Each structure stands twice: as C-alpha cells, then as structure tokens.
Amino acid sequence: MxxxxxxxxxxxxxxxxxxxxxxxxxxxxxxxxxxxxxxxxxxxxxxxxERLTPEFFTSFPSRRAENAGILSAWVGTVAVMLVTAMTAVPLGVAAAVYLEEYAPRNWMTAIIEINVTNLAGVPSIVYGLLALGLFVYQFGLGQSILSAGLTLALLILPVVIVATREALRAVPGSIREAAYALGATRWQMVSGHVLPYSSAGILTGMIIGLSRAIGETAPIITIGALTFIAFLPNSPVTTDFPFISFKWLMDPFTVMPIQMFNWTSRPEEAFQLNAAAAGVVLLVMTLAMNGLAIWLRYHLRKKIKW
Amino acid sequence: MNTPSNRLAYKPLRHIKERIIEAGLFLAAFMSVATTFAIVAILVYESIPLFKVVSLWTFLTDTQWTPLFDDAHYGIMPLVAGTMVTTAVALAVAIPMGTIIAIYLSEFASHKVRESIKPVLELLGAVPTVVYGYFALIFVTPLLQKLMPELSGFNMLSAGLVMGIMIVPYVSSVSEDAMRAVPMHIREGSYAMGSTRFQTATRVVVPGAFSGIAAAYILGISRAVGETMIVAVAAGMQPNFTLNPLEPAATISSYIVQVALGDLPHGSIGYQTIFAAGLTLMLMTLVFNVIGYWLSRKFREVY
Incomplete structure (x- = not known):
C-alpha cells in the first residue's frame, strides 16, 4: 500500500x-x-x-459531646508509639544489618528475605489476631500499652528493615574496605562507619514506619483496647526512689484512631464533629511525619557526595 | 608491652565478641520467620476448637453467618462475598487510575512534575484508614445518595470507592518503578520506527513491564482484601450474602473488628470465630500472592 x-x-x-x-x-x-x-x-x-479548642486536648472523653476531649487518646498514642519505636527500631536495624553486612548467601538468608517481603503483605488485622492470641493470652500481657506497642512494632518491622537496608546499601563499598584495611573487625566497621553514615536514611524509615503505626486502628481494637478511657496511665516518673516507674506499660489505654472510630460510630451529630476534630489532629500528625521524612530524604540526596 | 606484633596478635576475646554480635543480629533477622510461624500457628491453634463443633463443609457452604445468635450458623461465605465485592469496587478504581498515573508519570511527565507530584500522591496511602472511613461515611455516601436516592446510609459502594483511592499510590508507584526499569534503548527503537509516545507506552513499555505491573496489582488486591476500618465504618457490619455493592454488608475483617469491640472472653465461641475468619483472610491473601508470583514469573522479560 x-x-x-x-x-x-x-x-x-x-x-x-x-x-x-x-x-x-x-x-x-x-x-x-x-x-x-x-x-x-x-x-x-x-x-x-469549632471543636479544636485547647480544652479539646486537655479533657477526657465524655458522654456530652461538647465536653469531650482527646486527652487520654493522645497520651495513649504517645505511650504506645514509644514502645513501638523502642522495639521496632533496634530489631529492624539489627535485622537489616545482618541481611546487608553479614548474611551468607544460603537458603536460610533466602527464607528470611522472602519472609520479610511476605510480612509486608499480611493484613494488619492478622497482626491483631496474632497479638490477641500470643501477647494478650499466651504471654499474659493483657490488654495493655505494652501489648499494643509490641503489636505495632511487629507490623512496622518490614518497613524499618527495608528502609534500613536501602540506607546501608547506599554507603559505598570503599568505606568498608577502608575500615578493614585499618584492621577494623566487621562490627567495628559497621558500628563505627556504615551505621553512622546511614543514620539519616534509617531515621527516615523509622518516621515512615511510625507514621503508619500511628493511624493503625484495627489491630489495636482486636487486642481489645477500650474505647472509653477517662483516666491516664500511671506516670513514668514517681516521687519515691527509684523515681522511674514502668507500671504504665501494663495500663489499659486508648489511642487517637480508636477514639475517632468510637465517635464516628455514634449516631448523634455532635459526636461526628468530635470525630472530625480528632481526625484533623490525627491527619496533621501523619502528614507532618511524612512531610518530615520527604524533606529528610530530599536533603540527604543533595548533601551527601561520596 | 605495646609492640606492633603484640597489637596485631590474635585476640580470642575480640573474636568471641564478634561471634556473639553476629548471633544477636541473626536472631533479630530470624524474628521475621518466627513471626510468620507464630501467625500461622496462632490462627490454626485458636480456630481448631471451632472446627471440632462446625465441620469444614458447613463452614464453607452454609449461607448464613450468625455465630453469636441463638440460631447459630457458621457459613463464612457471606463475609467472603462482602470482602470480594468491596475489593472489586476498590480495584475498579485503583487499577485503571493507578496504571494511567504510572504511565503518565513514567512516560509523559517531565522530571520536575514527577519529583514534585509523587510525594503528594503517596500521602494518599499515608492517611489513616479510620479517617478514610469517616470520609466515606460523611462525605462520599451523601454525595452518592444525590445520584442514587435509594442508596442506604451504609453501603459497600462508597467504602469500596474510597478504598480504591487509598490503594492508587500503591499500584502506581510499583508499576511506575517497573516501567522505568524498561531499558531506554527499547523505547528508542520504538520511536525510531515512528511510533508516538502513546503507542510506545502502551505497546512497548507496558508489555515489557507487565511482570512488575502484575506485582503491583497483587499488592493492591492484598491491601483491599485486608482493609478493615473503611469497611467497618462505612459499609455497616451486618453479614449479608449479596454481590450487590449498593447494599450494606460485613467483610471478614470488619467482622473481626465488630466482635473484638465487644466483650471477648478467651475461648468463647466469638473468640474462636474471629481466628477462623482471620485464617480464611490469610488464606485468601496467600492465594492472590501465589497467583501474582506465578503471573510475574510467566511474564518476566529479561533484558
């Protein structure tokens, strides 16, 4: 044609x-x-x-919508996040260091790697069931801040591991060779050089992981968190010796997303407004954390030149 | 003495310390395997008592799910149907939108647009799901009711639509990575034959990246199947054996949440059913993942 x-x-x-x-x-x-x-x-x-007043942050939930606040919810969220960060970050970083710097190429490593990928795809509610059976009943930790923190730590572990591995991989091999050449052992090389140089990348991963954990509702409801809490957990600082108390770990609690869910599921219009206000606080927290992570990543890329 | 030969001598203590650290790091990495085992073990162990009372056949074929009523029925199918319908609605939004966005960002958009829009788009996946649930119930449902006045206050359609928007960044970012991995010279070959951008994108890049795109779809499906709070808030929590997205229904995950919200004594029938439901959910995700793995193996292109 x-x-x-x-x-x-x-x-x-x-x-x-x-x-x-x-x-x-x-x-x-x-x-x-x-x-x-x-x-x-x-x-x-x-x-x-209209509900976002200072009193909203300093009042407990109440049966009257206009008096209700998110005090117990945000304190609970902070406490749970503390446990999550303290568990997920060391565990995740250690696992990533093993996989990047130590692991031999064998079937065991392959199984671990496949597992990390698969765990990232497990629905979050299944983690809640795991925690309900394991932490709450088998280990007897009860429906406590500790149980919730550990649950969310398991949930974000794959996120932390993947981000840390990426950060470790970005450190050029010449740095490792230089450390070895000066007689450093493997751990000296990792702890003295590779980890410090990748710390900003690890921090980004940690923030992304925590921002995910902060909004997770389903697993925490599954372990049996209460929806109406009108008291605070025990204070971590006491007046008696030794001045630090870990009693708060075992206290019942509620978190921001559960408080919001509770208000959303009530028929009265007034509580919907509370739910919206709690949603704004929750959203600002997550978006701020994500924004921080994006900013960190952006500046990192510009700053480091090997 | 601090002579050089002394400093270079083999130090058994240092060697032992290195081994201990390595063992500790290995244990941390092994946690992931332990978690998988623990999940499977707990789900099976806690749901066995239920399957002693209810046969597997009844569980799979009974068309009613009313385990907490006097007239108890243990058919998982209504919950599976709810899960499938919400997932299907979500995918009907997420797959076209995610794919188009991925093609656009990878093949059409300038570097500057891509770098500035991607982080914003990814925020869609970062919004807490309970906030999406609220949005579906308070904003999307009334909006849909203006178009369809007979739509009930709780329905699977609005939950599914919002869920779809939530999944878009998961689908788009994984597909885009796959498309960008297609080597430049293949595109150049296509352009040299006189193809337009659109022809190159749809007939060269997408087929070449299909194994990665399939993986992205599977990731989206897993997300949708396991998503809980949007459905729990906006779709109602009544088990309802229907494939009509305009009706309210419960999904597997929203049933678990509903039961867990109430008083849940250890070993009660409610307690056992949520583990059986969880096991079903886990198996469904597994099936999709196996299909995805098979698809991406089948369509893998080696450059």
Missing part, C-alpha cells in the same frame, strides 16, 4: 492526538487523587474546626 504525503500527515496527526488525550487523562487522574486529599482535609477541618 502506498500513501500520499497528505494521507501520511493526517495519519500522524491522528496518532499524535492520542498523545494529547492521554496526557490530559493522566493529568485528570493525578488531579482526582490530589483533589480527594484536599477535599478530605477540607471537609474534616470545616466540620472539626
């Missing part, structure tokens, strides 16, 4: 039109996603604004 020049031109134009159409569709899809985010935040803010 032969085409005249004119026919070919129209054909090219016709095919090129698809480029423009697809470009538009792509833009629209992106805009739809971003618009959802904006509408979501705007809607929450619009509804919750």
């Amino acid at each position: 032969r085409f005249t020049l004119q026919e070919m031109r129209t054909m090219i134009a016709r095919h090129k039109r698809w480029d423009h159409i697809f470009g538009l569709v792509g833009m629209l899809c992106l805009l739809l996603g971003i618009l959802t985010l904006v509408v979501l935040f705007g809607q929450l803010l619009l509804q919750g604004m």
